[in-house]
Amino acid sequence: MSFFDSLFTKKEGSVLGVDIGSSSLKVVQLRREKGQAVLETYGELALGPYAGVQVGQATNLSAEQIAETLKDLLREAKVTTTNCGVSIPFARSLLSLVRLPYRKSQQEQQTIIELEARKYIPVPVSEVQLDWFVVPKMELGGREDEREKDTVEVLIVAVHNDELALLQSVMAGASLAATFYEIEIFSTIRAVVDEPVKPVMILDLGAASTKVYIVEHGVVALSHSIGTGSQDITRAIAVSSDVSLARAEALKKERGLLRDSVSSKNSEVIFSNIFSEARRAMVQYETLHKRAVSSIMLTGGGGVTKELSAYAKQTFSIDVRVANPFAKTAAPAFMRPVLEEIGPEFAVAVGLALRKLEEE
Numbered sequence: 001m002s003f004f005d006s007l008f009t010k011k012e013g014s015v016l017g018v019d020i021g022s023s024s025l026k027v028v029q030l031r032r033e034k035g036q037a038v039l040e041t042y043g044e045l046a047l048g049p050y051a052g053v054q055v056g057q058a059t060n061l062s063a064e065q066i067a068e069t070l071k072d073l074l075r076e077a078k079v080t081t082t083n084c085g086v087s088i089p090f091a092r093s094l095l096s097l098v099r100l101p102y103r104k105s106q107q108e109q110q111t112i113i114e115l116e117a118r119k120y121i122p123v124p125v126s127e128v129q130l131d132w133f134v135v136p137k138m139e140l141g142g143r144e145d146e147r148e149k150d151t152v153e154v155l156i157v158a159v160h161n162d163e164l165a166l167l168q169s170v171m172a173g174a175s176l177a178a179t180f181y182e183i184e185i186f187s188t189i190r191a192v193v194d195e196p197v198k199p200v201m202i203l204d205l206g207a208a209s210t211k212v213y214i215v216e217h218g219v220v221a222l223s224h225s226i227g228t229g230s231q232d233i234t235r236a237i238a239v240s241s242d243v244s245l246a247r248a249e250a251l252k253k254e255r256g257l258l259r260d261s262v263s264s265k266n267s268e269v270i271f272s273n274i275f276s277e278a279r280r281a282m283v284q285y286e287t288l289h290k291r292a293v294s295s296i297m298l299t300g301g302g303g304v305t306k307e308l309s310a311y312a313k314q315t316f317s318i319d320v321r322v323a324n325p326f327a328k329t330a331a332p333a334f335m336r337p338v339l340e341e342i343g344p345e346f347a348v349a350v351g352l353a354l355r356k357l358e359e360e
Ligand SMILES: Nc1ncnc2c1ncn2[C@@H]1O[C@H](COP(=O)(O)OP(=O)(O)OP(=O)(O)O)[C@@H](O)[C@H]1O
Pocket: 020, 021, 022, 023, 024, 025, 055, 056, 057, 089, 205, 206, 207, 208, 209, 210, 229, 230, 231, 234, 249, 252, 253, 254, 256, 299, 300, 301, 302, 303, 304, 305, 306, 345
């Protein structure tokens, strides 16, 4: 970015979060006014039609194709800034919270972390961008026992170079200036997690997959991907009701889990499978750490499903909330009902824009 570019972006003050999902692109534009994040515009565009598949289905497009779609979306949503932050999909990254021996010397600690990281990364370390975060001891809230005194918890993060190259080329193609790329869960936490102490489970119900995270003290303590997503509900409805995928997608959105139709039965079967797997991850975590998960936050397009939070409450028997990331932004009152409804889909994009505002 040139000196003049940064002068320009400073002056206009608007920032953009760009979430590149497998089924759709989402953008959120914010501006800071009197210390508040003001919502300027937002938008979503399905990638399906650009890939010859239905809206709501996952795609695997080239950087050029994604850039073209993104340009259409920027135009449609009347985005006025190029100043942005971009999401990295969890599927293309690696997160591991590990306990390692503590060393006073930073150099020694780094060597230990780098050696350990190699064990978790399934490809040569030269092929990834490696980063880590030493969890401050304080954040453990006195839960350390004697055995853990000489150790530290480290969150190891790796992203494949190919993924970053793809995202950079999308940004160049869409003429956007990205100042950071962030793994989607970190954006989500910023946008929707306010619980500072107790473990919270986030379920990101995407098109192709469901991401399960447990976040404690703002740190991602567990992450897990389930290979089933909302697109599988559409496919199941299409098969069982013998309708087109387009019709099945509409039925899914219309009926959700309202218990009165073949489509809702399909939704229930798939959510029941997803929740069983999420519950296993949760129980494993709770057993290992001897702490109960306090609540569940639903995000992603699947989180918009009608009656999902009631169904999740019944399954997990704990507090379940549907993410409302726009609550962190100022917007006209008449827009609130819509923003609340679509909120789960925009958690990542809002979180990115909030970080970008902090940077300004
Ligand atoms: N109102 C709704 N009811 C039920 N499902 C919905 C609704 N709105 C969107 N979806 C579904 O949510 C999915 C898209 O979710 P989202 O936008 O979070 O996915 P993505 O980010 O593109 O995918 P991924 O996270 O897997 O890469 C689609 O399968 C879509 O059909």
